[in-house]
Amino acid sequence: xxxxxxxxxxxxxxxxxxxxxxxxxxxxxxxxxxxxxxxxxxxxxxxxxxxxxxxxxxxxxxxxxxxxxxxxxxxxxxxxxxxxxxxxxxxxxxxxxxxxxxxxxxxxxxxxxxxxxxxxxxxxxxxxxxxxxxxxxxxxxxxxxxxxxxxxxxxxxxxxxxxxxxxxxxxxxxxxxxxxxxxxxxxxxxxxxxxxxxxxxxxxxxxxxxxxxxxxxxxxxxxxxxxxxxxxxxxxxxxxxxxxxxxxxxxxxxxxxxxxxxxxxxxxxxxxxxxxxxxxxxxxxxxxxxxxxxxxxxxxxxxxxxxxxxxxxxxxxxxxxxxxxxxxxxxxxxxxxxxxxxxxxxxxxxxxxxxxxxxxxxxxxxxxxxxxxxxxxxxxxxxxxxxxxxxxxxxxxxxxxxxxxxxxxxxxxxxxxxxxxxxxxxxxxxxxxxxxxxxxxxxxx
Amino acid sequence: xxxxxxxxxxxxxxxxxxxxxxxxxxxxxxxxxxxxxxxxxxxxxxxxxxxxxxxxxxxxxxxxx
Numbered sequence: 377x378x379x380x381x382x383x384x385x386x387x388x389x390x391x392x393x394x395x396x397x398x399x400x401x402x403x404x405x406x407x408x409x410x411x412x413x414x415x416x417x418x419x420x421x422x423x424x425x426x427x428x429x430x431x432x433x434x435x436x437x438x439x440x441x442x443x444x445x446x447x448x449x450x451x452x453x454x455x456x457x458x459x460x461x462x463x464x465x466x467x468x469x470x471x472x473x474x475x476x477x478x479x480x481x482x483x484x485x486x487x488x489x490x491x492x493x494x495x496x497x498x499x500x501x502x503x504x505x506x507x508x509x510x511x512x513x514x515x516x517x518x519x520x521x522x523x524x525x526x527x528x529x530x531x532x533x534x535x536x537x538x539x540x541x542x543x544x545x546x547x548x549x550x551x552x553x554x555x556x557x558x559x560x561x562x563x564x565x566x567x568x569x570x571x572x573x574x575x576x577x578x579x580x581x582x583x584x585x586x587x588x589x590x591x592x593x594x595x596x597x598x599x600x601x602x603x604x605x606x607x608x609x610x611x612x613x614x615x616x617x618x619x620x621x622x623x624x625x626x627x628x629x630x631x632x633x634x635x636x637x638x639x640x641x642x643x644x645x646x647x648x649x650x651x652x653x654x655x656x657x658x659x660x661x662x663x664x665x666x667x668x669x670x671x672x673x674x675x676x677x678x679x680x681x682x683x684x685x686x687x688x689x690x691x692x693x694x695x696x697x698x699x700x701x702x703x704x705x706x707x708x709x710x711x712x713x714x715x716x717x718x719x720x721x722x723x724x725x726x727x728x729x730x731x732x733x734x735x736x737x738x739x740x741x742x743x744x745x746x747x748x749x750x751x752x753x754x755x756x757x758x759x760x761x762x763x764x765x766x767x768x769x770x771x772x773x774x775x776x777x778x779x780x781x782x783x784x785x786x787x788x789x790x791x792x793x794x795x796x797x798x799x800x801x802x803x804x805x806x807x808x809x810x811x812x813x814x815x816x817x818x819x820x821x
Numbered sequence: 822x823x824x825x826x827x828x829x830x831x832x833x834x835x836x837x838x839x840x841x842x843x844x845x846x847x848x849x850x851x852x853x854x855x856x857x858x859x860x861x862x863x864x865x866x867x868x869x870x871x872x873x874x875x876x877x878x879x880x881x882x883x884x885x886x
Contacts, residue, residue, distance in 0.1 A: 379822055385872045390822040398879050492864040499868045649871070678871055704822075 382704070384506035384538075388648040389705045396647050396706065397435070403677035404651055405432050408441065411683040414465035417452045418683065438651070439662065443673055443688040446477075449485045449629065460488045466681050475526040477628045478810060487526065487628045488681045494533075496678050497526075497631055500649055501534030504635040507644070507703075508597050508622035510564055512539030517562035517593075519545035519553040519575065521808070526628045527600055531566045540564070550578045550808075554585060561592040569603025569613060569621075570811040572596065573746040576616040577806075588618030599624045599632070600810055602732045605643070605713025608740035625691070625714050630684050631676045634710060642696040642709030651675040652710075653686075654693060657718060666697040666711070671718050690718040692730075722816060724752055725759045727791050731814040734763065737785045743771035743778045747804040753817040762795040769801050823876065832877040835869045842866065 379386035391399070409429040411418035422428065425442045432438060453461035457468050464471075466488075473489040489497065510516065516535045520528040522544065535542045543560055545553045554575060557565070567575070579585040587593065596619050603609040604623030613621045623643060626632030633650040634643040645652045654663040654670040663670040672691045676684040696709035715721075716730045723729065731750055738748045745766035753760050763786070767775055779796055786794055805811075842862045849855035 379825065387823050387826055387828055387876055388872060391876065395823075395876070395879055395883075398882070399875060402879065402882075403875065490864075491860060492867050495864040495868055496871070499871070678867075 379704075384503045385648075389503075389644075389707060391648070391706055393706060400647060400651050400677075401432075401435065401438070404438050404675060405429065407675065407677050407680075407683055407685060408432055408438075410680060411465060411685050415683070416462040417448075418463065418465075418685065421448075438686075439653075441686050443686045444684070445688045446482070446485060446629070446690075450483050453486055459486050460682060463682050464488060465683060466490055471681055474524070475529075475628055476524050478525060485629055489679070490681045493679050493681050496649075497530040498533035498537055500626075500632045500646060501530040502537045503646055503649075504624045504632055505531065505534050505538055505540075505597055507635045507637040507705075508624075509595050509620070509638050510535060510538055510540055510597070514540045514564040514595075515543060515560060515562050516540045516564045516566065517543045517545055517553070517557045517560070518566050519548070519550075519557075519571065520567070522546045528566050530632065531597065535564075535566075550575055551582060554579045554583055554587075554591075557593070558585065558591055563592055564595045564597070565593050565617075565619070566597045568600045568807075568810065569598050569606075569609055570601060570807045572598065572613050572617065572621075573609075574806050574808065576613075577746065587616060591617075593617055593619045595619055596621045597624065598622070599626060602714055602716065603735065604636075606732055606736050606739065608736050608738075612739050612746070623713055627689065627691075629682070630674050630687060630689060631679060633674060633676070634713075637701060637703040637705060639701055639703045641698055641701055642711050643713055644701065644705050644707040644709055647707045649677055651677070652693075654695065657692075664695070666695040669694045669715060672714075692716045692718060692721055722752075724761055724792060729761075729790060729792065733789045734786065735813075737782065737789050738763075738765060740785070741778060741782060743768055743774055744782075745801055745804075747806065747813075749804055749813050749815070751815045751817060759818070760795065761792060762797060764797040764799050764804060766799050766801045766804055823880070828873050828877050828880075831869075832874045835866060835874055839863065839866045839870075 383389045412422055412429050421442050427440055452463045453459060455461040457464060470490045471488040472491045473494050475487045476484040518528055518532055532542055543562060545556060576587050579587050598604040598621055604621060610621050622636045624632055624635040634645050636643050653673040655673055656663060657671050669692050672689045672693050674687050674689050692715045693710050696711035698709050701709060716732055721730050734750055738744055745768055747766055749764040751762045842859045846856055846859045
């Protein structure tokens with residue numbers, strides 16, 4: 377296969393590492409200057425730190441630039457011009473797109489985009505879908521409630537950009553979506569891991585449709601949750617759908633910054649469009665080595681209405697030990713996707729606990745359903761952790777063996793003891809976009 | 822792999838499109854049907870600059886150092 381068929385942009389995706397770094401420095405200087413000159417918020421942030429555009433000459437200089445946080449964005453958006461506040465870098469008349477964050481961690485942040493920004497978001501997604509193997513012969517079904525959340529809007533426009541035929545599954549319910557996918561013989565799909573499992577469950581139990589045998593989907597793009605990089609969840613989805621599952625990560629205020637290629641050995645950071653730094657959670661020290669988890673700080677180089685410059689995302693990631701992916705891309709890989717959020721990774725009984733490790737165990741036990749719920753509470757002075765799961769109806773007689781195996785694996789993976797609650801199949805909450813399966817009642821959550 | 826493509830010529834053509842679309846806007850007399858569609862062209866031009874022209878600039882910098 378020639379390079380122009382293998383990559384969305386062979387020039388950028390196979391650029392030598394030294395050139396990528398030069399490009400990143402140049403692009404950082406450009407967006408920093410733009411933000412400094414066009415937004416009161418950024419100007420004040422940088423002036424207070426005693427740094428101005430001419431000071432950025434090296435990567436070390438970039439590290440001196442103060443970080444942005446979501447709370448700062450919320451405060452800035454109280455100011456004029458309404459509703460974006462003084463982070464806005466363009467006249468309001470140039471804003472053509474409104475979206476907002478889901479508000480999982482507080483008051484939603486509004487996201488303005490110019491038409492150029494919107495093209496840019498679709499462009500970043502075109503890198504993603506092309507790397508997943510989406511091509512102009514694909515008919516892509518998007519079972520997404522098109523609304524104020526940015527999620528798969530850009531996936532829609534990127535699929536168009538690639539030349540795919542897009543079938544918007546907007547206001548249809550789950551059953552209607554499955555039937556439509558079957559009717560139009562959709563070959564590709566974009567959805568969250570949670571909803572992929574939900575759709576498969578509805579297809580089997582309510583429509584008698586086996587997605588792996590009765591549908592035509594061969595490739596799926598997923599994101600918005602960690603599931604796509606959790607091996608047991610990925611395996612379950614791929615087997616259920618009889619299709620390859622490819623993951624990417626992104627967020628409203630950052631854009632879509634990484635993607636899995638067909639070699640599936642990690643997620644490539646799109647270093648042509650983003651600068652990703654990983655910092656030690658406690659010390660803020662820069663992490664460049666592989667296999668060491670830290671917090672991501674991200675810069676989007678080309679989004680201009682509301683720039684994202686050294687944004688403290690709180691996402692926990694780690695560099696991959698794989699230097700060069702067999703796909704030939706030179707963009708650096710991260711291992712295991714976004715492992716969690718710094719807010720979610722908490723101490724339980726004095727042990728560092730990531731909810732994703734529980735998902736890995738639950739989804740790896742075939743007798744259990746897809747849904748689960750983790751509840752952490754405090755009994756007196758002691759943390760108490762309960763895991764609610766569903767046993768598949770056909771495996772009811774195996775409850776004791778499953779319980780034993782589940783507790784054993786949880787102890788190995790998380791070093792914690794759990795209270796197990798087996799719920800009737802179908803009674804735990806089902807989600808269509810982002811799930812909320814971790815409840816820390818110690819925080820009033 | 823960058824050497825396999827004539828990216829300098831591509832960058833020149835991208836610049837020509839930018840110049841032409843900008844000139845078109847300057848003579849449109851404010852006709853929205855021209856201005857708005859030219860803005861869309863310019864947004865696409867920007868994507869091509871991100872994909873090609875920025876890389877050409879880096880290579881040109883190397884050659885002048």
